[in-house]
Amino acid sequence: MPDGDTRNVLEVNDLSTVFQTRGGAVHAVNSVSFHVKPxxxxxxxxxxxxxxxxxxMSLIGLLPSPPAEVRSGEVLLDGEDLLKxxxxxxxxxxxxxxxxxxxxxxxxxxxxxxxGFQIMEPIRRHMGLSKAQARERAVELLELVGIPGARARLxxxxxxxxxxxxxxxxxxxxxxxxxxxLIADEPTTALDVTIQAQILEIVDDLRAKLGMAIVxxxxxxxxxxxxxxxxxxxxxxxxxxxxxxxxxxNDPRHPYTRALLxxxxxxxxxxxxxxxxxxxxxxxxxxxxVACPFRDRCPLVFDRCHQQNPLREDVGAGHDxxxxxxxxxxxxxxVA
Amino acid sequence: xxxxxxxxxxxxxxxxxxxxLRRQTGxxxxxxxxxxxxxxxxxxxxxxxxxxxxSTCGRAVLRLYDITGGTIEIDGRAIEHLSxxxxxxxxxxxxxxxxxxxxxxxxxxxxxxxxxxxxLEHTNLSRAEREEQVQVLMDQVGLNRAFVNRYPxxxxxxxxxxxxIARALxxxxxxxxxxxxIAALDVSIQAQVVNLLxxxxxxxxxxxxxxxxxxxxxxxxxxxxxxMYLGKVVELAPRDALYDAPLHPYTEALLSAVPEPDPALxxxxxxRIVLQGDVPSPANPPEGCNFCTRCPRVMDVCRRIDPExxxxxxxxxxxxxxxxxxxxxxxxxxx
Numbered sequence: 001m002p003d004g005d006t007r008n009v010l011e012v013n014d015l016s017t018v019f020q021t022r023g024g025a026v027h028a029v030n031s032v033s034f035h036v037k038p039x040x041x042x043x044x045x046x047x048x049x050x051x052x053x054x055x056x057m058s059l060i061g062l063l064p065s066p067p068a069e070v071r072s073g074e075v076l077l078d079g080e081d082l083l084k085x086x087x088x089x090x091x092x093x094x095x096x097x098x099x100x101x102x103x104x105x106x107x108x109x110x111x112x113x114x115x116g117f118q119i120m121e122p123i124r125r126h127m128g129l130s131k132a133q134a135r136e137r138a139v140e141l142l143e144l145v146g147i148p149g150a151r152a153r154l155x156x157x158x159x160x161x162x163x164x165x166x167x168x169x170x171x172x173x174x175x176x177x178x179x180x181x182l183i184a185d186e187p188t189t190a191l192d193v194t195i196q197a198q199i200l201e202i203v204d205d206l207r208a209k210l211g212m213a214i215v216x217x218x219x220x221x222x223x224x225x226x227x228x229x230x231x232x233x234x235x236x237x238x239x240x241x242x243x244x245x246x247x248x249x250n251d252p253r254h255p256y257t258r259a260l261l262x263x264x265x266x267x268x269x270x271x272x273x274x275x276x277x278x279x280x281x282x283x284x285x286x287x288x289x290v291a292c293p294f295r296d297r298c299p300l301v302f303d304r305c306h307q308q309n310p311l312r313e314d315v316g317a318g319h320d321x322x323x324x325x326x327x328x329x330x331x332x333x334x335v336a
Numbered sequence: 337x338x339x340x341x342x343x344x345x346x347x348x349x350x351x352x353x354x355x356x357l358r359r360q361t362g363x364x365x366x367x368x369x370x371x372x373x374x375x376x377x378x379x380x381x382x383x384x385x386x387x388x389x390x391s392t393c394g395r396a397v398l399r400l401y402d403i404t405g406g407t408i409e410i411d412g413r414a415i416e417h418l419s420x421x422x423x424x425x426x427x428x429x430x431x432x433x434x435x436x437x438x439x440x441x442x443x444x445x446x447x448x449x450x451x452x453x454x455x456l457e458h459t460n461l462s463r464a465e466r467e468e469q470v471q472v473l474m475d476q477v478g479l480n481r482a483f484v485n486r487y488p489x490x491x492x493x494x495x496x497x498x499x500x501i502a503r504a505l506x507x508x509x510x511x512x513x514x515x516x517x518i519a520a521l522d523v524s525i526q527a528q529v530v531n532l533l534x535x536x537x538x539x540x541x542x543x544x545x546x547x548x549x550x551x552x553x554x555x556x557x558x559x560x561x562x563x564m565y566l567g568k569v570v571e572l573a574p575r576d577a578l579y580d581a582p583l584h585p586y587t588e589a590l591l592s593a594v595p596e597p598d599p600a601l602x603x604x605x606x607x608r609i610v611l612q613g614d615v616p617s618p619a620n621p622p623e624g625c626n627f628c629t630r631c632p633r634v635m636d637v638c639r640r641i642d643p644e645x646x647x648x649x650x651x652x653x654x655x656x657x658x659x660x661x662x663x664x665x666x667x668x669x670x671x
Contacts, residue, residue, distance in 0.1 A: 047522040047523065047524060048522055162614045163386075164614060165614070192385035192386055192549065193385070193549070193551070193590060193593040193594055194385060194589060194590060194593045194610075194611045195385075195614070196593065196595075197592075197593035197608065197610045197611075198610055198611070198612075200595075201610055219522065219523060220595065221523075221597040222594065222595030222596055222597040223595045224597075225595065225596060225597050225598055225599045226595045226596070226599070245599045246599050249597070249598055249599050250599075259524070260523065260524065261597065263523055263524055263526070263527040264523060264552065264597055265552040265553060265555060265556040266552055266555075266596065266597065266598075267551050267552045267555055267579060267591055267594045267596075268579070268596070271555060271556065272556070274531060274534070275527040275530055275531050275556060276527065277524070277527040277528045277531055278524040278527075279528075281492050281494070281525075282522075282524075
C-alpha cells in the first residue's frame with residue numbers, strides 16, 4: 001500500500017439506496033461508508049443480493065430513478081459531492097474521472113458499433129481529442145491490455161472477439177481517459193480461470209503503471225486474496241467487516257466472514273471430509289434494518305442481535321467489524 | 337467394484353451447414369473421442385473451461401443427443417443405438433440434474449407436479465401413492481413438505497436446485513449426470529447443495545458424473561477427475577494424484593490459475609502459469625495436439641502428431657508427448 005499519499009480520492013459516507021417497487025420498498029444499501037486512496041485496491045466481497053453492485057452504481061447515478069432512490073449519504077470524489085452535482089458535471093465524471101468495468105462483457109458492448117468507435121467515444125467526449133488523435137490513443141489502449149494486432153482490430157465488432165478479449169476491450173474503455181478511480185464490477189466472473197488469470201495479471205500491471213485507485217467487486221475470495229490491499233465484506237446491504245487483506249483472511253472477526261472463508265474448498269492442502277455450510281438464506285431487505293442482518297444464520301447469535309443493528313466498531317489496525325459478540329472484539333476465534 | 341458406465345471413443349459432432357443449399361461444410365467437434373469408466377458408487381468429476389465440450393459430453397452419455405460415434409454402456413446395457421422408446425425405459429436408471437435451476441423447471445407446474453412427473457410417466461402408482469412418494473422425496477432433499485403446491489418462482493436458487501435433484505431421484509436411478517449443478521448458486525449455498533449430493537450418494541449408493549468448471553469443488557466431491565480440453569479428455573486420474581501431481585501441462589496451468597483464498601499463499605505462489613491466447617475453435621482444431629497452440633512446454637512433435645491417451649502411471653491417464661519415451665528423453669522421471 002502506498003504510504004506517502006494519505007488523501008482519499010474517493011470517500012463514501014453513510015450511503016443508503018432504496019428501490020420503490022410494486023411489492024414495497026427494498027433497502028438495498030444501508031449506510032455504507034468506505035474510502036479509497038490513490039494506487040490502492042479495495043476488494044468488495046459479498047453474495048449476490050448483498051448490495052455490492054447497487055452501492056457502486058449509486059455512486060455515479062447509474063441506477064434508473066425511479067425505482068431507485070439514494071436516500072442519504074455523500075460521495076466525495078476529491079472533495080466534490082457527486083450526489084449534489086448537476087447532470088452535466090456527472091456526465092463528465094462518468095467515464096472521465098471514474099471508469100467502470102461492467103460484469104458481463106457479452107452484453108455491455110454495443111453490438112452495432114465497432115470496438116474502435118466504442119473506445120474512441122469517451123476519449124473524444126472527455127479529452128477533446130481529434131478523431132485521428134483518438135484513434136492513436138485507442139490503439140495504445142488496446143496494446144496496453146494485451147490485444148494482439150491492435151490497429152487492425154479497431155474496426156472489428158464485439159462479436160468477433162472472445163469473452164476474455166471483450167473484457168479487455170471493456171477495461172480499455174474504462175481506462176481510456178486515465179480515470180482517478182476505476183470501479184470493476186465482477187470483471188472476471190463470466191470468464192474461465194485461465195482467462196481470469198490473464199486479466200488479473202493485466203490489472204496488477206496497470207495499477208503499478210498508472211497508479212489509480214481501484215474498487216474491485218467480486219464474490220470470489222480467492223481473487224481478492226491475490227490482488228486487494230484492503231477488503232470490505234458486505235451482507236444484507238451493509239458493510240459487516242472491513243480490514244487490510246492479511247488480517248481479514250488470518251483473523252476474520254465477523255461470523256459471516258469466518259463462515260464464508262470456511263465454506264470454500266481449496267485446490268491444495270488437506271481436504272475436509274465435509275464442507276462447512278452457512279445454513280439458511282440471505283435476508284430479504286424489505287425494511288430499513290433494525291437488527292443484525294446476519295442474525296438468522298449466525299452461530300453466535302444472542303438476544304442483543306435481535307434488538308439492535310450493530311455499528312461498525314474499530315478493533316485496531318484499520319480493522320472494523322459490525323458485530324456485538326465479544327469474540328468479534330477480542331479476536332482469534334476460540335469457540336467459533 | 338464394477339464399472340456402471342463405460343464410454344468408449346464417444347464422438348459428438350454438430351454439423352455446420354452453409355451456402356444456398358445448406359450443404360454440410362464442416363463440423364463442430366464438441367466431443368471427439370472420449371473414453372472413460374465410472375465405477376459403481378463413485379463420482380467422476382469432469383472439468384474444463386467453457387466450450388471444451390464437458391456439458392455436451394454429459395448429455396451425450398445419457399443419449400440426449402444422437403451421438404456421432406462410439407459406444408456407451410450403462411448398467412450392462414449398450415445404449416448408443418437404442419431407439420427413443422427403448423431409451424425411455426432406460427431413463428429410470430439414468431437421470432440428470434441441470435445447470436440452471438431457473439430454466440429447467442416449468443414455471444407453470446407446482447413443485448409437487450414437477451417432482452411427480454417422472455413417477456406419472458414411468459410407474460403405475462396411484463395418485464395417493466404418488467403424492468406420498470413426492471413427500472418422501474421432498475424430505476430427502478430437505479424441502480419442507482408444506483411447499484408442495486408452490487411454484488418454482490417462490491423458491492430461492494438453492495431450493496430450486498433441490499427441486500431439480502428431487503426430480504432426478506424420483507425413479508431411484510443408479511446414475512446421475514450433474515451438469516454444473518452449483519454454477520448458478522452463491523458460495524454459501526453451493527456448499528449446502530454439494531453436501532446434499534454427497535449425503536444422497538452415501539445413503540442411496542448413487543453414481544455421479546459431476547461436471548463443473550470449479551476445480552476446488554470438484555476436488556471436494558469427486559473420487560476421480562477427468563480434465564477436458566477442446567473435445568478431448570487430456571488427463572484422467574484419481575483425485576489426489578491429479579491435484580498433487582498433474583501430468584498434463586494443461587491441468588498444471590488450470591490448477592495454477594485457481595486463485596488461493598489466502599493472501600500469504602497468493603503472494604508466494606511460485607510459477608503461476610498464465611496461458612496465452614484463447615481456446616481454438618472446435619470447428620477447426622489445430623493439427624497435432626489440441627493444446628499445442630497454448631502449451632508452455634510445446635515440442636515440435638506436438639504440432640504434427642496427436643498424442644495418444646495412455647496410462648502413464650497406474651490409474652493415471654494422460655494424453656501428452658512429454659510422457660512418451662519416444663519423444664521426450666526425460667519421460668521416465670516426470671511420470
